[in-house]
Amino acid sequence: MSMQTDKRDFDTRTADGIGDAFMRGAVGSAQDSLKTRRLTAATSLGDWERWRELGQQIRQHTLENLDYYLEQMADNVERRGGHVYFARTKEEASGYIRDVVQSKQATKVVKSKSMVTEEIEMNQVLMKAGCEVIESDLGEYILQEDDWDPPSHIVAPALHKNREQIRDVFASKLSYKGDETPEHLAGFARKVLREKFLEAEIGITGCNFAVANMGAINLVTNEGNGDLTAALPKTHIAVMGMERIVPTLEEMEVLDNLLCRSAVGQKLTSYITVMGPREEGESDGPEEFHLVIVDNGRSEILAGEFWEALQCIRCGACLNVCPVYRHIGGHAYGSIYPGPIGAVITPLLGGYDEYKELPYASSLCGACTDVCPVKIPLHEQLILHRQNIVSQGRTGAIDRAQMKAAGKLLSSPRMFRSTLRLANPMTKFMSKHGRVVRGPAPLSGWIGVRDMPQPVKERDGFRTWYENRTKKEGGRLP
Amino acid sequence: MKVSIFSTCLVDLMFPDVGKAMVEVLERLGCETDFPASQVCCGQPTYNSGYLEESKQAMINMMRAFEHSDYVVGPSGSCIAMFHEYPHIFKGDPQWEMKAIALKEKSYEFTQFIVRVLGVSDVGARLEGSATYHRSCHMSRLLGETETPFLLLENVDGLQLEPLKNSDNCCGFGGTFSVKMPEISEQMVDEKSACIAETGAEYLISADMGCLMNIGGRMSRTGKPIKIMHIAEVLNHASPANIRPSAAKGGAFL
Numbered sequence: 001m002s003m004q005t006d007k008r009d010f011d012t013r014t015a016d017g018i019g020d021a022f023m024r025g026a027v028g029s030a031q032d033s034l035k036t037r038r039l040t041a042a043t044s045l046g047d048w049e050r051w052r053e054l055g056q057q058i059r060q061h062t063l064e065n066l067d068y069y070l071e072q073m074a075d076n077v078e079r080r081g082g083h084v085y086f087a088r089t090k091e092e093a094s095g096y097i098r099d100v101v102q103s104k105q106a107t108k109v110v111k112s113k114s115m116v117t118e119e120i121e122m123n124q125v126l127m128k129a130g131c132e133v134i135e136s137d138l139g140e141y142i143l144q145e146d147d148w149d150p151p152s153h154i155v156a157p158a159l160h161k162n163r164e165q166i167r168d169v170f171a172s173k174l175s176y177k178g179d180e181t182p183e184h185l186a187g188f189a190r191k192v193l194r195e196k197f198l199e200a201e202i203g204i205t206g207c208n209f210a211v212a213n214m215g216a217i218n219l220v221t222n223e224g225n226g227d228l229t230a231a232l233p234k235t236h237i238a239v240m241g242m243e244r245i246v247p248t249l250e251e252m253e254v255l256d257n258l259l260c261r262s263a264v265g266q267k268l269t270s271y272i273t274v275m276g277p278r279e280e281g282e283s284d285g286p287e288e289f290h291l292v293i294v295d296n297g298r299s300e301i302l303a304g305e306f307w308e309a310l311q312c313i314r315c316g317a318c319l320n321v322c323p324v325y326r327h328i329g330g331h332a333y334g335s336i337y338p339g340p341i342g343a344v345i346t347p348l349l350g351g352y353d354e355y356k357e358l359p360y361a362s363s364l365c366g367a368c369t370d371v372c373p374v375k376i377p378l379h380e381q382l383i384l385h386r387q388n389i390v391s392q393g394r395t396g397a398i399d400r401a402q403m404k405a406a407g408k409l410l411s412s413p414r415m416f417r418s419t420l421r422l423a424n425p426m427t428k429f430m431s432k433h434g435r436v437v438r439g440p441a442p443l444s445g446w447i448g449v450r451d452m453p454q455p456v457k458e459r460d461g462f463r464t465w466y467e468n469r470t471k472k473e474g475g476r477l478p
Numbered sequence: 479m480k481v482s483i484f485s486t487c488l489v490d491l492m493f494p495d496v497g498k499a500m501v502e503v504l505e506r507l508g509c510e511t512d513f514p515a516s517q518v519c520c521g522q523p524t525y526n527s528g529y530l531e532e533s534k535q536a537m538i539n540m541m542r543a544f545e546h547s548d549y550v551v552g553p554s555g556s557c558i559a560m561f562h563e564y565p566h567i568f569k570g571d572p573q574w575e576m577k578a579i580a581l582k583e584k585s586y587e588f589t590q591f592i593v594r595v596l597g598v599s600d601v602g603a604r605l606e607g608s609a610t611y612h613r614s615c616h617m618s619r620l621l622g623e624t625e626t627p628f629l630l631l632e633n634v635d636g637l638q639l640e641p642l643k644n645s646d647n648c649c650g651f652g653g654t655f656s657v658k659m660p661e662i663s664e665q666m667v668d669e670k671s672a673c674i675a676e677t678g679a680e681y682l683i684s685a686d687m688g689c690l691m692n693i694g695g696r697m698s699r700t701g702k703p704i705k706i707m708h709i710a711e712v713l714n715h716a717s718p719a720n721i722r723p724s725a726a727k728g729g730a731f732l
Binding site for chain 2: 366
């Protein structure tokens with residue numbers, strides 16, 4: 001999987017999403033049930049707003065001192081006998097991982113869920129090098145078995161699939177004979193995966209947070225697959241986005257609280273582990289530990305106007321409240337990062353050439369900004385993207401002309417007054433029974449599906465009424 | 479108290495009764511009103527589309543228009559929320575930043591002004607029937623006002639308020655969003671309409687004409703009868719003779 005999950009254009013992808021009734025049902029009910037669970041988990045912590053502020057402060061502090069904490073992290077990992085690799089690009093990152101795997105002459109890799117490994121196209125690189133790569137997160141495993149169907153959510157990757165579809169995937173690919181009961185499906189997958197864990201020579205995990213002063217990584221999962229991936233194989237490679245770091249366990253505790261509650265409405269997930277290189281005297285854990293720290297465009301984001309997007313802790317809460325995501329689903333975004341945060345970071349990582357529609361896939365309702373546990377101003381960043389797209393001349397000529405005209409009209413009292421005078425007569429030929437029934441784009445998009453009242457005659461307008469009564473009554477009431 | 483009326487473009491173009499109702503309620507509550515005639519639009523349509531420079535001209539026009547006002551009151555949480563963004567937009571601008579802050583500090587959405595400035599929560603209105611209220615995203619999230627419409631509606635004699643499922647989900651308007659991404663917007667307004675229809679209410683009330691035009695326009699097109707009222711019209715409503723003819727006719731939208 002690369003970051004781009006679908007090369008078709010945005011409108012085609014969106015139409016697909018809107019047409020997928022099952023997916024929309026699944027996303028809708030997931031959003032509705034998560035809303036209550038998240039709220040309960042959040043409010044049980046006390047003053048959630050203050051927790052969010054604390055989360056924001058921690059993230060901003062670490063971003064402002066990222067060089068310091070990354071160096072501290074690297075020193076501590078190496079001191080504990082681990083290896084650290086800074087990858088500037090996705091090619092460097094996946095190339096390093098391939099080299100480690102090949103140096104062990106390994107062919108069996110098991111991995112846990114990690115968005116950054118998708119971003120650096122690690123699976124393709126390893127498979128091309130002749131490895132078997134097994135996704136051990138249940139959702140990711142289902143997608144892998146379904147010929148690498150792309151994830152549609154950053155926390156619940158197979159959210160778009162129902163149990164019948166999952167049964168069919170298992171039946172056709174793995175000769176599963178059981179029914180579609182979730183327990184049966186999960187039990188079956190667990191059995192297959194247990195074998196894979198035991199066989200694997202290399203375990204690859206992501207990293208929810210690196211703990212700088214310990215040289216350790218923190219994994220937050222519900223299935224325990226992350227821990228098995230890290231602990232069973234002889235070599236553990238952890239891959240982290242450069243920004244996913246905290247100074248100490250104390251800050252980790254705050255962010256894990258925000259993460260679990262925001263992501264799945266749990267106070268804590270089933271497994272929250274802090275691990276790193278195996279140290280002298282420890283009875284288990286991998287013999288070799290590699291930490292791959294991925295830049296892949298993050299330094300540039302950090303230096304620019306979108307730096308707050310790097311505060312993201314990948315909880316997916318903004319997807320879970322987004323009314324646009326609700327109706328088009330994750331695949332419509334065409335990126336492994338969908339939803340509001342995806343619409344912000346995908347164009348930053350992948351460029352406007354491929355992704356310039358994403359910042360417009362929002363009604364700017366602000367639900368994302370409101371729910372974000374680390375207070376990223378998401379809808380403001382979407383507007384910022386739109387400003388860049390405009391200033392780079394990437395909007396169409398018609399849009400530009402219309403908006404420039406609108407800008408003139410909306411700043412000129414004289415022109416606006418003429419418009420109020422002319423609006424009714426000029427829409428006469430477009431209207432029937434007081435409703436506008438036809439018109440040019442972009443108006444046509446509106447009246448295609450909605451009624452719109454015809455503008456009133458100037459003599460019936462509010463301004464005329466106000467002026468007349470002021471004259472009549474000799475001005476204001478006492 | 480002196481109040482400058484900010485009519486908003488939608489009221490100017492299509493919904494004069496909303497502006498009239500607002501003025502009448504405010505004056506009944508003892509306010510002295512004026513209407514600075516050089517006002518046009520808060521600049522949101524172009525701003526949300528990413529056309530910053532074009533928008534700034536509209537915003538500067540508004541700062542000038544209301545420069546001498548004590549209070550600015552408008553019948554839209556969304557437009558007032560846009561005013562509240564001005565200081566952020568003009569941050570560091572030596573000529574306009576202070577004026578942007580000044581406008582923000584004296585601007586109130588209509589219900590907010592009645593409750594928070596005038597200290598009134600019962601305006602003595604009466605409207606017989608059942609209603610549901612649509613909270614606009616910009617009013618509740620960007621302006622941060624979630625209480626005042628409900629406080630005022632609770633005190634409208636004869637009015638029964640029905641709770642609305644998923645009331646915090648956007649109706650799909652989003653200004654230019656509804657024309658730039660009409661297919662997605664349509665799905666959103668359809669779900670909103672279904673939730674509204676489910677309440678069985680006779681009236682749909684809101685404090686934003688953008689949302690009401692969107693939801694009402696869709697419900698009218700799809701043949702779901704509901705009477706649309708801006709909250710100013712509700713609060714100005716004392717006797718059946720006063721009701722906006724369109725609403726009285728039950729013409730759904732127009």
